[in-house]
Every structure is written in C-alpha cells, then in structure tokens.
Amino acid sequence: MWAFIHKLGSPKGFYAFSVRLSPWFWVAATTLIGGGLVWGLAFAPADYQQGDSFRIIYVHVPAAFLAQSIFVVMALAGLVFMVWRIKLADMAATAMAPLGAGMTFVALLSGAVWGVPTWGTWWQWDARLTSMLLLFFLYIGVIALRSAFDGRDSGSRAASVLTMVGVINIPIIKYSVEWWYTLHQPATFSVTSRPAMPTEMWLPLLIMVLGFYSFFIAVTLTRTRNEILRRESAKRWVRDLVGEGN
Amino acid sequence: MSCPEARSDVVGRGRKRERDTGIGIALYATMRRDLLLLLRRPSTALNPLAFFALVITLFPIGISPDPALLSAIAPGLLWVAALLAALLSLDGLFRNDVEDGTLEQLLLSSRPLPMLALAKVAVHWLSTGLPLALMAPVLGVMLSLPLGSYGVLALSLALGSATLSLIGAIGAALTAGLPRGGVLLSLLVLPLYVPVLIFGAGAVQAAIAGTGVAAHLALLGALLAVALVFAPWAIAASLRISLNG
Numbered sequence: 230m231w232a233f234i235h236k237l238g239s240p241k242g243f244y245a246f247s248v249r250l251s252p253w254f255w256v257a258a259t260t261l262i263g264g265g266l267v268w269g270l271a272f273a274p275a276d277y278q279q280g281d282s283f284r285i286i287y288v289h290v291p292a293a294f295l296a297q298s299i300f301v302v303m304a305l306a307g308l309v310f311m312v313w314r315i316k317l318a319d320m321a322a323t324a325m326a327p328l329g330a331g332m333t334f335v336a337l338l339s340g341a342v343w344g345v346p347t348w349g350t351w352w353q354w355d356a357r358l359t360s361m362l363l364l365f366f367l368y369i370g371v372i373a374l375r376s377a378f379d380g381r382d383s384g385s386r387a388a389s390v391l392t393m394v395g396v397i398n399i400p401i402i403k404y405s406v407e408w409w410y411t412l413h414q415p416a417t418f419s420v421t422s423r424p425a426m427p428t429e430m431w432l433p434l435l436i437m438v439l440g441f442y443s444f445f446i447a448v449t450l451t452r453t454r455n456e457i458l459r460r461e462s463a464k465r466w467v468r469d470l471v472g473e474g475n
Numbered sequence: 476m477s478c479p480e481a482r483s484d485v486v487g488r489g490r491k492r493e494r495d496t497g498i499g500i501a502l503y504a505t506m507r508r509d510l511l512l513l514l515r516r517p518s519t520a521l522n523p524l525a526f527f528a529l530v531i532t533l534f535p536i537g538i539s540p541d542p543a544l545l546s547a548i549a550p551g552l553l554w555v556a557a558l559l560a561a562l563l564s565l566d567g568l569f570r571n572d573v574e575d576g577t578l579e580q581l582l583l584s585s586r587p588l589p590m591l592a593l594a595k596v597a598v599h600w601l602s603t604g605l606p607l608a609l610m611a612p613v614l615g616v617m618l619s620l621p622l623g624s625y626g627v628l629a630l631s632l633a634l635g636s637a638t639l640s641l642i643g644a645i646g647a648a649l650t651a652g653l654p655r656g657g658v659l660l661s662l663l664v665l666p667l668y669v670p671v672l673i674f675g676a677g678a679v680q681a682a683i684a685g686t687g688v689a690a691h692l693a694l695l696g697a698l699l700a701v702a703l704v705f706a707p708w709a710i711a712a713s714l715r716i717s718l719n720g
Contacts, residue, residue, distance in 0.1 A: 311712070359669075363666040363669055364666075366662065366665070366666045367666050369662065370659075370662045370663045370666065373659055373662060373663075374649060374650075374659065374663060377650075377653050377656075377659055378653070383652075383716050383717070383719065386712075386716045387649045387713065387716050387717075390645070390649065390709055390712055390713050390716065391645075391649060391663060393709075394642075394645055394667065394709055395666070395667065397667075
C-alpha cells in the first residue's frame with residue numbers, strides 16, 4: 230500500500246499511472262456530458278414556471294459544483310505540498326487552477342444568462358453571486374501570485390499558502406445563502422432531503438455533474454502530465470520519453 | 476547523586492536566563508522598534524488618514540451633496556474608504572524590513588516568528604486601524620451620518636481593522652519580496668476582506684435602523700478571534716517563503 234503511494238507520489242510513477250488512467254476519464258466525461266446534455270436539453274420536461282430556460286441548470290449547477298470543489302482540492306494539494314513537500318501535489322494544483330477559474334466564470338456567465346428570463350436582470354447583488362465572483366477573484370489571485378515569483382519553488386509555496394487561506398471563503402459561499410435573505414433559490418441538491426425536482430429533471434442533472442467531475446479528473450491528469458514534462462525536462466526518463474538525447 | 480543535581484541546577488539556571496530574555500522581551504523589543512520607526516517618520520501613519528479623509532471628500536463631490544442621500548450610504552462609504560486606507564498602508568509593512576535585512580534577523584531569532592509577526596501587526600493596527608476608527612466619526616459628521624451610530628462606527632472599525640491588519644499582513648508577507656507587489660497585494664487581500672466589510676458596515680446600519688448591533692459586533696469579534704489564531708502562522712510561513720526565495 231505505502232509502496233504504491235510512494236510510487237504514485239513520484240512524478241515518474243504518476244506519469245505512467247496517468248497515461249493509463251486518463252483515457253478512461255476522457256471517455257467517461259464525453260459520454261456522460263454528451264448523454265446528459267441530450268437528455269437534459271431535449272428529453273427532460275420543461276419547467277411549468279420557467280419553461281425551457283430552466284435547462285441552463287444542466288450547465289450552471291455542475292460548473293458551480295466544480296468551481297467550489299476545485300478550490301478545496303487545490304487547498305488540499307497545497308497542504309500536502311507544504312507538509313510533505315510532495316512536488317507532484319503542487320504540479321496538480323498548478324494544473325487545476327485555470328480550470329477552476331474557468332468553471333467559476335462559466336457558472337457566473339450561465340447564471341447571468343439565466344437571470345434575464347427568470348429575475349429580469351443580468352446581475353443581482355445576491356449572496357451567492359457575490360461570493361462566486363469573489364471566488365473568481367481568489368482564483369485569479371492564486372494564479373497571479375504564482376506567476377509573480379521568479380523562483381518556481383517560492384511561487385509554489387506562496388500560492389499554496391494563499392489557497393489554504395482562501396479556502397476559508399468556501400464555507401462563506403456555502404452559508405451565505407443562510408446569512409442573507411436573497412433572491413437566489415436555496416441549494417438544488419441536498420443530502421438529507423429528497424430533491425424538490427421530479428426524477429426525470431434531476432437525473433440528467435446528476436449525470437451532468439458526474440460528467441463534469443470526470444472532465445475535471447481527466448483534464449487534471451492530462452495537464453499534470455504536461456506540467457511534469459515541463460518541470461522535469463532535465464531528468465533522464467523525460468529525455469528518454471520524448472526521444473531526446475538518444 | 477550530587478552530580479545529576481548539579482547538572483540539573485546548571486540546566487535550571489540556563490533556563491532561567493532563557494526566560495529573562497524570553498518571548499515578552501522579544502515582543503516588547505519588536506513593538507518598541509516599530510513604534511520608534513513610526514515616531515521618526517510619522518508620515519507612514521498620517522498618510523492613510525489623509526487618504527481616508529480625501530476619499531470621503533470625493534464622494535459628495537462625485538455623487539451628490541444631498542444630506543439625505545449621503546446619510547443613507549454613509550456607513551458603507553466610511554467602511555470602504557477606511558478599508559482601502561488600511562490596505563494602502565499594508566504594502567510597507569514588511570517591505571522595509573526585507574530590504575534592510577531586519578527580517579532576516581527576525582527569522583534567525585530563537586523566538587517564535589509567529590509571535591514576532593503578531594507584534595508587528597499589533598503596531599500596524601495601533602498606527603492605522605485605531606486612528607482610522609477614531610477619525611471615522613468626524614468624517615461621519617461630514618456625511619451627515621444619523622445620530623446614535625457614531626459610537627458603533629468607531630467600535631466596529633476598531634474591531635474590524637484589527638482583523639484587516641491580520642489578514643492583510645498575510646498578503647503583505649507573501650508579496651514582500653516582489654518588486655511591485657502593491658496591485659497584486661490588493662488582488663490577494665480584498666476578496667478576503669469582504670466578510671469584515673459586511674459585518675462592519677452591517678453593524679453601523681443596524682445602529683441606524685435601531686435593530687440589534689450586538690450580533691454584528693459579536694461576529695466581528697469572532698472573525699478577529701479566528702484571525703488571531705490562524706493568521707500569525709500564515710504570516711510566518713509567508714515571510715519564510717518571501718525571504719528564502
């Protein structure tokens with residue numbers, strides 16, 4: 230068990246692992262997202278109040294899920310990097326950050342588009358919109374801080390500290406709905422209670438969420454591999470791999 | 476039998492000497508040095524106050540001099556302007572120490588770095604947060620802030636600015652070694668300032684509306700308590716990163 234973890238923690242071991250695993254996640258992501266989109270956009274019943282505009286939920290909610298989870302995963306990776314000095318954790322965090330920022334942007338944008346038919350406005354200073362926007366700024370801060378350092382190691386450690394500090398923002402996002410009275414509807418999914426939507430509406434949503442998470446894993450595996458090649462380019466196994474120095 | 480006793484005596488005396496130049500002295504020395512530096516160069520403490528007053532002057536000019544309108548937005552304006560003034564003063568918090576080598580001495584010291592960083596943050600609060608809080612009621616008069624909210628304004632600013640100093644010091648420590656850290660610093664720190672702003676401005680608005688102020692102040696205090704526990708460690712870790720390159 231430990232030997233496996235140690236092998237996985239080394240860039241070379243992870244590279245081999247990722248090469249084998251990432252195609253499966255790419256396949257899962259494409260089928261789930263493709264299937265979920267067709268089901269959600271074409272076959273799920275229209276909402277009795279919002280009509281067809283509710284179908285934005287099939288992009289909006291998974292993107293918002295990812296936006297928040299990626300930040301938490303980045304903070305965990307930062308913790309692993311700071312405590313055990315496992316460089317791979319930082320490479321993964323580097324690979325995830327742009328996707329997280331992008332997902333936050335997608336959630337904000339799809340929310341704005343959805344706001345026009347339902348609330349009659351593009352933007353509302355509502356708690357969840359505001360905290361999502363702040364999350365976007367946090368992502369930008371982490372990316373900017375990492376690139377501001379000349380030395381890669383200090384940039385990595387600074388970004389890790391900032392991510393861990395920023396993760397206090399995640400509970401604020403989660404509980405902001407309860408803190409302020411707002412326009413925004415409460416959370417769509419809840420573990421403790423049955424979903425308020427009919428099954429044929431939330432099942433495609435669940436598929437989309439799973440698809441987005443597979444997409445996240447697939448992108449992270451692939452991008453981390455690129456990061457490994459970039460950082461370890463002086464190592465012999467990388468040179469052998471890319472066919473240099475033969 | 477006598478030998479171990481004698482040794483323990485030596486160890487004990489060594490410990491005692493250690494305690495004489497202990498953490499209290501180190502904190503006192505750090506705070507004294509920073510306060511002396513402030514006294515020698517008062518502009519570092521006065522500039523944020525001038526900035527605060529100037530920004531508040533801009534709003535009636537830019538929006539409207541109508542007292543009814545101003546009094547409605549005064550709590551938020553005062554809080555945002557004070558927050559920006561505190562942010563402005565952060566950039567110099569560790570930069571001079573990095574440049575003249577003081578920070579290296581602090582890192583080499585056998586005293587815990589988080590405590591020394593806390594002493595520096597305390598001086599920063601004394602020199603910016605507290606004066607801003609004391610000055611805010613005067614500017615509140617100029618914005619025709621309703622009566623009965625002045626005490627809450629000063630109190631919420633005093634409480635909140637301590638949290639702002641603690642959180643901001645993390646950003647200042649992270650960017651201390653960077654050549655142009657100013658804009659980056661505000662990008663890193665401002666999103667983290669939002670909860671303090673919400674409850675700070677909320678306290679003043681609650682005082683005006685006559686609803687409970689205690690809840691807002693209690694939450695500000697809770698934020699300060701959390702920041703006091705966690706921020707010194709984050710500041711210390713960030714200082715080490717900034718210095719070791």
